[in-house]
Amino acid sequence: MPELKPLHADHAPAVLAFEVVNRGYFAGSVGDRGDEFFDRFGEWFGAALDEQVGGVCAFHVLVAGDGSVLGGFNLYDLEDGDARLGYRVAERVAGRGVATAAVRELCGIAAARHGLRTLRAAAADADVASRRVLAKAGFVPAGPADPADLGGAPGTWYRRG
Numbered sequence: 001m002p003e004l005k006p007l008h009a010d011h012a013p014a015v016l017a018f019e020v021v022n023r024g025y026f027a028g029s030v031g032d033r034g035d036e037f038f039d040r041f042g043e044w045f046g047a048a049l050d051e052q053v054g055g056v057c058a059f060h061v062l063v064a065g066d067g068s069v070l071g072g073f074n075l076y077d078l079e080d081g082d083a084r085l086g087y088r089v090a091e092r093v094a095g096r097g098v099a100t101a102a103v104r105e106l107c108g109i110a111a112a113r114h115g116l117r118t119l120r121a122a123a124a125d126a127d128v129a130s131r132r133v134l135a136k137a138g139f140v141p142a143g144p145a146d147p148a149d150l151g152g153a154p155g156t157w158y159r160r161g
Contacts, residue, residue, distance in 0.1 A: 007059035018069035031151030118161035
């Protein structure tokens with residue numbers, strides 16, 4: 001059974017492998033991170049850990065029994081009981097309820113560990129799977145999202161809480 005864990009320095013190799021293996025899949029749905037992300041992964045990862053230590057963000061990885069990363073489930077811009085939720089899940093487990101279960105778990109963590117009352121998430125209108133995950137996790141549409149927030153695609157902000 002996969003386990004949702006706070007991001008730790010030891011996760012770096014598995015996170016990079018997750019991003020590399022799923023790069024093409026993500027490019028087709030949530031956008032490609034670009035070559036610079038992969039070229040400077042160590043810097044990005046270190047900055048993410050620093051933001052987590054500073055309490056600005058809370059990053060989590062969904063780890064399989066073999067230690068591989070199946071997804072990233074994150075809380076951004078934690079402030080005044082509010083945060084933005086973002087996630088991506090490996091192609092090999094997409095469509096199996098893994099993302100829904102992890103988002104629900106993260107919502108519980110957000111309230112219990114971080115005192116968050118409201119979570120926001122944006123999904124592209126064409127991303128039916130993400131919209132379904134958010135709905136199953138208790139998010140409701142809250143208004144249009146700026147395409148700049150979604151890699152240029154039109155979309156909707158969702159809210160929970």
